[in-house]
Amino acid sequence: xxxxxxxxxxxxxxxxxxxxxxxxxxxxxxxxxxxxxxxxxxxxxxxxxxxxxxxxxxxxxxxxxxxxxxxxxxxxxxxxxxxxxxxxxxxxxxxxxxxxxxxxxxxxxxxxxxxxxxxxxxxxxxxxxxxxxxxxxxxxxxxxxxxxxxxxxxxxxxxxxxxxxxxxxxxxxxxxxxxxxxxxxxxxxxxxxxxxxxxxxxxxxxxxxxxxxxxxxxxxxxxxxxxxxxxxxxxxxxxxxxxxxxxxxxxxxxxxxxxxxxxxxxxxxxxxxxxxxxxxxxxxxxxxxxxxxxxxxxxxxxxx
Amino acid sequence: xxxxxxxxxxxxxxxxxxxxxxxxxxxxxxxxxxxxxxxxxxxxxxxxxxxxxxxxxxxxxxxxxxxxxxxxxxxxxxxxxxxxxxxxxxxxxxxxxxxxxxxxxxxxxxxxxxxxxxxxxxxxxxxxxxxxxxxxxxxxxxxxxxxxxxxxxxxxxxxxxxxxxxxxxxxxxxxxxxxxxxxxxxxxxxxxxxxxxxxxxxxxxxxxxxxxxxxxxxxxxxxxxxxxxxxxxxxxxxxxxxxxxxxxxxxxxxxxxxxxxxxxxxxxxxxxxxxxxxxxxxxxxxxxxxxxxxxxxxxxxxxxxxxxxxxxxxxxxxxxxxxxxxxxxxxxxxxxxxxxxxxxxxxxxxxxxxxxx
Numbered sequence: 001x002x003x004x005x006x007x008x009x010x011x012x013x014x015x016x017x018x019x020x021x022x023x024x025x026x027x028x029x030x031x032x033x034x035x036x037x038x039x040x041x042x043x044x045x046x047x048x049x050x051x052x053x054x055x056x057x058x059x060x061x062x063x064x065x066x067x068x069x070x071x072x073x074x075x076x077x078x079x080x081x082x083x084x085x086x087x088x089x090x091x092x093x094x095x096x097x098x099x100x101x102x103x104x105x106x107x108x109x110x111x112x113x114x115x116x117x118x119x120x121x122x123x124x125x126x127x128x129x130x131x132x133x134x135x136x137x138x139x140x141x142x143x144x145x146x147x148x149x150x151x152x153x154x155x156x157x158x159x160x161x162x163x164x165x166x167x168x169x170x171x172x173x174x175x176x177x178x179x180x181x182x183x184x185x186x187x188x189x190x191x192x193x194x195x196x197x198x199x200x201x202x203x204x205x206x207x208x209x210x211x212x213x214x215x216x217x218x219x220x221x222x223x224x225x226x227x228x229x230x231x232x233x234x235x236x237x238x239x240x241x242x243x244x245x246x247x248x249x250x251x252x253x254x255x256x257x258x259x260x261x262x263x264x265x266x267x268x269x270x271x272x273x274x275x276x277x278x279x280x281x282x283x284x285x286x287x288x289x290x291x292x293x294x295x296x297x298x299x300x301x302x303x304x
Numbered sequence: 305x306x307x308x309x310x311x312x313x314x315x316x317x318x319x320x321x322x323x324x325x326x327x328x329x330x331x332x333x334x335x336x337x338x339x340x341x342x343x344x345x346x347x348x349x350x351x352x353x354x355x356x357x358x359x360x361x362x363x364x365x366x367x368x369x370x371x372x373x374x375x376x377x378x379x380x381x382x383x384x385x386x387x388x389x390x391x392x393x394x395x396x397x398x399x400x401x402x403x404x405x406x407x408x409x410x411x412x413x414x415x416x417x418x419x420x421x422x423x424x425x426x427x428x429x430x431x432x433x434x435x436x437x438x439x440x441x442x443x444x445x446x447x448x449x450x451x452x453x454x455x456x457x458x459x460x461x462x463x464x465x466x467x468x469x470x471x472x473x474x475x476x477x478x479x480x481x482x483x484x485x486x487x488x489x490x491x492x493x494x495x496x497x498x499x500x501x502x503x504x505x506x507x508x509x510x511x512x513x514x515x516x517x518x519x520x521x522x523x524x525x526x527x528x529x530x531x532x533x534x535x536x537x538x539x540x541x542x543x544x545x546x547x548x549x550x551x552x553x554x555x556x557x558x559x560x561x562x563x564x565x566x567x568x569x570x571x572x573x574x575x576x577x578x579x580x581x582x583x584x585x586x587x588x589x590x591x592x593x594x595x596x597x598x599x600x601x602x603x604x605x606x607x608x609x610x611x612x613x614x615x616x617x618x619x620x621x622x623x624x625x626x627x628x629x630x631x632x633x634x635x636x637x638x639x640x641x642x643x644x645x646x647x648x649x650x651x652x653x654x655x656x657x658x659x660x661x
Contacts, residue, residue: 011443031334045550046543046546046547046548046550046551047316048547048548049540050510050543050547052438052439052510052541052542052592053438053510053541054510054544054590128434128435128436129435131434131435132433132434132435132589133506134504134505134506134507134562135506136506137434137506137507137589138506138507138508141508141510142508146438147434147435147436147437147438149435149436149437149438151437151438151439151441152437152438152439155439156437166360
């Protein structure tokens with residue numbers, strides 16, 4: 001407590017001297033609040049509820065101050081089209097995927113919690129490979145993610161959840177820096193059939209900025225094979241600087257939510273119509289690609 | 305028992321592998337429901353039930369065929385399937401695969417009186433992999449070239465049961481995949497009861513359990529209702545491994561290496577727990593079954609949810625729910641009473657029995 005008072009005093013004095021905010025007390029308090037919440041959560045013992053997927057909403061929300069800090073101050077995310085995300089009911093968010101680690105998923109989740117008039121949790125689908133990794137699998141499941149299996153998607157949509165899917169998968173996150181902002185193949189359009197079957201609208205999402213957080217200049221595939229990974233990224237900082245190499249670069253981000261593609265207007269049996277599925281899949285892909293180009297034009301520079 | 309409670313079918317039931325707490329509980333529940341109950345196992349039964357006739361018989365030998373024909377068995381409850389023995393994989397294989405093969409061979413053929421067969425399987429048949437869907441439906445388990453250990457045996461066993469059901473249209477086959485149980489005797493129960501529980505570093509899987517009572521009830525319902533097919537039987541809801549440990553009052557210690565299962569299992573052996581390979585996978589990736597087929601077909605679902613199963617283990621109440629092994633004298637007494645009752649039924653005077661002895 002005394003430490004906070006001391007810093008607070010120092011902050012106001014620095015503000016008087018320099019005439020601007022040197023130590024931002026509000027931001028500092030957010031970090032303190034985060035630490036305090038973590039301590040409170042540890043006191044819950046085993047008496048807390050998780051849903052059948054292993055999602056702990058209370059615990060997830062305790063991380064929001066931290067993610068908000070990254071969202072607002074580090075990557076300065078500008079979000080448009082948030083009104084296209086429904087306040088209730090099922091919907092499938094479909095986004096481009098980039099940047100080695102799935103920070104884009106985290107920021108989409110934060111965007112909806114920070115900007116939407118009715119904040120709600122987004123349940124993202126993760127490549128099964130990450131579900132087999134220590135720490136990551138634990139964190140992902142606990143914060144509401146589940147394995148990217150059509151059956152899981154169906155179950156989440158039937159529970160009227162907001163589900164986020166990256167049809168590019170690891171082909172998107174593991175693409176070299178020179179191919180940035182070029183969408184990969186959207187799987188086999190499986191996400192469209194699942195959406196049609198569940199009667200959920202598809203909301204395309206374009207994210208820019210995620211490509212520059214870890215510019216992947218190389219892929220050490222022998223190392224990747226050794227650890228059973230799909231790729232082993234080599235960036236200007238990783239693995240040369242050890243753990244410091246995992247710090248993402250502060251690029252400028254933009255997220256755009258596009259108007260929904262109303263797949264629910266098709267009958268469920270249309271999900272077996274491969275022609276329709278591929279047409280819709282291409283439509284979603286084109287919307288996202290166009291959104292990426294539009295937003296790149298709106299961005300003044302990579303880091304500003 | 306009142307005659308009104310006794311059903312017309314099944315009339316004569318044989319339980320294989322009856323000499324364990326679950327077997328005893330199933331026998332106890334069935335004894336009030338069926339007119340004639342027989343049990344067989346290699347070991348002595350853990351508790352003597354007056355209404356059940358016990359015979360020492362090893363399913364690994366081909367004796368079941370003779371038994372079912374001589375006793376005119378119409379329903380076989382095959383429980384001689386071991387899912388919780390670490391290390392002795394060969395013996396497990398013999399019991400689960402060869403044993404089941406013998407039981408099925410015994411029940412097959414035109415001369416067989418068996419009309420209904422219940423096979424106890426386990427949720428372990430799914431294994432546990434990170435790529436699995438979050439909820440395992442009955443169709444997920446299929447031929448798997450990479451399967452090993454118990455999973456491979458159970459897959460093979462279920463395959464045999466399915467082939468039997470196709471070849472023998474006169475016999476209804478029910479396969480029950482029981483969830484993981486955590487009573488005192490089970491490895492998982494002992495593991496969770498440790499004061500400091502070594503866990504696989506970086507993993508906190510979802511656990512789904514099954515109460516002993518519900519396991520017994522499911523098997524009894526399988527024998528009485530006889531709905532054909534494969535069914536998952538597991539409790540509603542999940543707990544995280546760390547929660548389960550917390551409920552038991554222990555502390556999770558994430559020190560087991562996340563890669564290299566055998567290394568972790570070796571380290572666990574130091575704490576006196578010989579974790580079977582399939583449980584090591586479950587404690588890393590978790591395994592949750594979808595039991596909607598059971599609920600819709602049987603109109604029944606386990607009474608305890610996973611949380612309640614953990615709570616009841618923590619309270620140590622499971623000891624009372626399952627009959628404690630009775631002392632040998634009591635067993636002898638029960639056997640004597642049984643013989644006396646049967647002889648009285650056949651018209652012999654009890655005195656003649658006394659004279660024989």
